Amino acid sequence: GAVVSQHPSRVICKSGTSVKIECRSLDFQATTMFWYRQFPKKSLMLMATSNEGSKATYEQGVEKDKFLINHASLTLSTLTVTSAHPEDSSFYICSARDRGSTNEAFFGQGTRLTVV
Amino acid sequence: GDSVTQMEGPVTLSEEAFLTINCTYTATGYPSLFWYVQYPGEGLQLLLKATKADDKGSNKGFEATYRKETTSFHLEKGSVQVSDSAVYFCALSDITSYDKVIFGPGTSLSVIP
Numbered sequence: 520g521a522v523v524s525q526h527p528s529r530v531i532c533k534s535g536t537s538v539k540i541e542c543r544s545l546d547f548q549a550t551t552m553f554w555y556r557q558f559p560k561k562s563l564m565l566m567a568t569s570n571e572g573s574k575a576t577y578e579q580g581v582e583k584d585k586f587l588i589n590h591a592s593l594t595l596s597t598l599t600v601t602s603a604h605p606e607d608s609s610f611y612i613c614s615a616r617d618r619g620s621t622n623e624a625f626f627g628q629g630t631r632l633t634v635v
Numbered sequence: 636g637d638s639v640t641q642m643e644g645p646v647t648l649s650e651e652a653f654l655t656i657n658c659t660y661t662a663t664g665y666p667s668l669f670w671y672v673q674y675p676g677e678g679l680q681l682l683l684k685a686t687k688a689d690d691k692g693s694n695k696g697f698e699a700t701y702r703k704e705t706t707s708f709h710l711e712k713g714s715v716q717v718s719d720s721a722v723y724f725c726a727l728s729d730i731t732s733y734d735k736v737i738f739g740p741g742t743s744l745s746v747i748p
Contacts, residue, residue, distance in 0.1 A: 525678075551734070553735060553736065560743070561740070561741070562724065562738045562739060562740045562741045563679075563724070563738045565736075568735065612678055612679065614736060616734055623681070623684075624681075624728065624734075624736050626671075626678050626679040626680075627678060628677065628678040629678040629679075
């Protein structure tokens with residue numbers, strides 16, 4: 520099946536710094552990608568929908584200035600956590616939908632962010 | 636808006652026991668339904684799916700049937716193994732919600748020898 524690659528898988532950063540997470544669709548083009556956040560022992564909460572060539576659509580309660588999303592090409596979306604704080608520590612997962620064949624959503628491996 | 640409800644667990648079973656994880660949904664449109672599995676420390680994997688009423692999704696011995704009349708998509712397996720220990724998420728995707736995947740809270744399953 521289609522592959523979505525997310526990088527890095529783990530990152531530790533200091534409070535106040537910014538961290539960029541990449542999400543790539545490896546063998547299909549994705550006009551839309553989704554970013555989720557998972558708290559420990561909790562479900563995945565949709566943060567935003569990333570649209571190629573236009574602004575992302577954020578879910579209610581998600582700070583768009585803190586979680587910057589860029590979808591510059593049909594195979595790459597990035598999530599930048601700006602001025603990170605310990606409460607931003609979480610597991611972030613991206614998803615891309617392969618509309619060309621199965622219209623199925625494929626998920627990246629996730630990124631474990633720890634802010635110290 | 637669309638939502639998914641599932642039994643949260645944790646569920647602990649002995650090896651070879653029968654598994655049922657209940658899932659119900661609310662949707663304004665006609666959604667596709669999914670079960671995803673997350674093994675410890677890993678991302679999500681699609682376990683099975685169904686796209687229309689009465690469809691049965693199946694994979695690795697797991698099954699779920701799309702029941703439109705009861706808005707349910709219960710996950711079952713006749714004989715669980717220790718390797719099935721994971722968190723299971725019921726989910727839906729609806730074109731009226733721009734194809735976002737909406738997840739239930741997840742059910743943690745532990746299978747003991």
